Amino acid sequence: MYYNVFGEKISKRRFKEMCDAAKNRRELIAAGLTSRRDLVKMGLLTAGGMLVAKSGLSARAQSVTLSPNPNPTGPSIKTNQPPSSGSNTSPGTNQNCVPGNQLASPKTRPFIQPLPIIPIARTVPSLSPTPTEDPNLAAGEVRAAPHQAPQIDATRFPVVPGTLYQFTQKQFTTSFSPDLPNQVMWGFDDGTGTRSPGPTYKAFYGQPQLTRNINALPSITQSNNTGFGMASVTTHLHNAHNPSESDGNPCDFYPAGHFCDQYYPNVLAGFNSTNAPNGDINEALATLWYHDHRVDFTSQNTYKGLVGFYCLFNQLDTGDENTGFHLPSFPQFDIPLVFNDKVFDPNNGELVFDLFNLDGILGDKFLVNGVIQPFMVVSPRRYRFRLLDTGPSRFYEFFLTGNVGGTGSPTTNPFFLIGTDGNLIPVPVQVNSVRIGPAERVEVIIDFTNLAGQTLYLENRLNQLNGQGPVAVDSQLFPQNDPSNTECSVVLASNTPAVKPAGAGDLILQFQVTGPKVADHSLAPSKQKFYSLPSTTDTPRIVRTFKFDRLNGQWSVNGQFMDCNTFRFTVQQNSVERWLLTNLTGDWTHPVHIHLEEHQILSRNRSAPTVPADKGRKDVTQLHPNERVELFFRFRDWLGKYPIHCHNVVHEDHAMMALWHVEPTGDNVQVP
């Protein structure tokens, strides 16, 4: 059996045509027929940059023996439009986004497996050998420095805190779909078995904890490698206000047979500076995640499974709907969801990673919590969902779509946005959709109370065709192409990426509202009020500028490249800074992540942010083509080394990163 990108059965002849098409596009360009104008003139390339659906040219063009495109009224890229979901026998297999002529993954049946609920990580009573303040080199520990927290307050932050974990990184075998062979992956074992996504930490402010993070991945030999991944690791706790030696710096990687004791103080920012001794409650974090951060190999290692959630609770965000903010109870009605997209070998169904990609990698299979297109039975009540996009390079715009395949059109159902990058925003906002890029998180409340008996979908309607991101602007407006533009200010063209109609996107997670009617003690989001935003009016000690660019294919920050031996600037401990991020790449979106402290977006292109998700506290900011974004920071409490980087992990692995550090005295480098 052969299948095309839409999951439809095709003939062997058509399959070969698809294979040929992939080559033909490369050959076309190799043959010197590379001018966009020429190709457009010839009718071979649409204005949108896609090859027309000429049989044998586009891997996604339908063979002449198949029925014509069912959606002839679509936009210029209509030749890539999948059949509408109404007529598609496999809702959710609309894969409009297979990149660069790659063959489609084998067909998988959607919504036949339940959503895996990630188990809560298990603590251990003790660790052997006992954790030490200095790195225990003799026992095989590798750590960049002694733990900072016990040096600040050994009573509050004992070297051996009350909550201990032992996470072992191991290879294991898992199934993403009964229609694919079992896959060899890497995951985390808390003592109950290896899994990916790893176990979810349930952490509490005021309860410091330590994880002994052991690398027990297979040694690096030919027979151990399954095609990608580097068994040399460093685990970053994304968005944690953590001391640098426990941050999981990309340069602090270690091989199998070693471990790192990572100390997570679970303390609010400002605890040892602006808001001593307890920190600022308005800096409370909720949804963090951990992932491998090995320099140059992060994309491969996260794709291979080294990711997991870290949910942080406090006296307001309690995890119990009867107390505090009365948010739906964790974990029954508060569900972490890890989204990622992958590609499988069309011949044998094995997981494939494109090792030779510089731009960004898209998959045509969508996984939630480690399973392709699962379903979830929910009760007619409110749920809190924590959405995480682990990339590598995909942006999503999620809608809650109903009435798929029924009479009439699919519906768009509103829901409430309650958090951005895992932080509760001041007041929930009712939205029709949320957009999320690599490494970002959004939290939503979906109320299924009045949807009993229905089937709904989390649907990604965002158009993205390659690693550039979802946005297309006129490349004539590159600021670097205008010599008179000395200020490098940006001129925005159409910054509106194409969003597909309801039901025409990728149906990724199915909700079956057939669960029993159960009590709901959570508070309606329309009546909720969370934290205030910290003030951003303090005068910055310094304003720094970071230009994200591509120099001859080399991803750069201020014209320089990642280098583990060079710190580009020094932030002064407990100071305020403003950072200007500028995107000089006219057709790329860079999700920029900064470690240690959260930021707030003061402006996009000199205007106040308008999108609800931009108004909260962030640790990743999407830097759209030709954009200039102004961020407000307070760098507090901890010392040491941290990075700023693009979190399209393929860009990150190709040097779009810079190291900096925090010291008692800062420098005055404005363009690091």
Add this chain to the structure above:
Amino acid sequence: MMNDISRRKFLSLTAAAPLAPLVAGPLAASVLENAAFGKSSTAPVAVTLSEKARQRIQQQHLPNIPLINHEGKQVLFYDDLIKNKAVTLNFFFTNCDEVCPLVTANLARVQKLLGNQVGRDIHMYSFTLKPEEDTVEAIRKYRQSYGAGPGWTFFTGKPADIETIRRAIGFSYPDPAVDKDKTQHIGNVRYGNEPLMLWSACPGMANAKWIAETFEWMVHPEQSRVQPS
């Protein structure tokens, strides 16, 4: 160029078959003929996951096509240059006055830092993007002018073959117009350990000391690199 051939003729050419096979490996055809997943394979011997992955990488990215080195010797890209080796791959052309001189001079610094590891543990390869202009003599002189030592080999070849390698190792832009402009060619250095299937890339203009260090990681991947904060 396009004006010389009719659109119809062009389409008939491209629709029928690839203009030239991208993959020259012996397994390419059999993979395409193989039954899709779910059907039993006719392969008589069980091939391990690792071996299959290595074959897939070779088929997709490391074509076994002929090149000529700066000494005029003909070699095969996969068999002679890549197979069972740790390598670095980058592109240049001799009359390039923008990115190439910076990258080539930088790689010369990297080679000095790596010392006698180059040629023994790490093989450095540079390929001209303008093989129609860059003769064996031209690349030999270019190589000499940068003081490249033993273990760093420069190559020319048939334009179509060089182009195949460039695309196979992912050194292309999504925008064909940009991709055609050789002054904007990819300045990265692909590095990899073929038998271990460790592949990544770094900017050719990055700090030489750091590039040298990353190259060493692919030869000695089982060391830790944790340095004081």
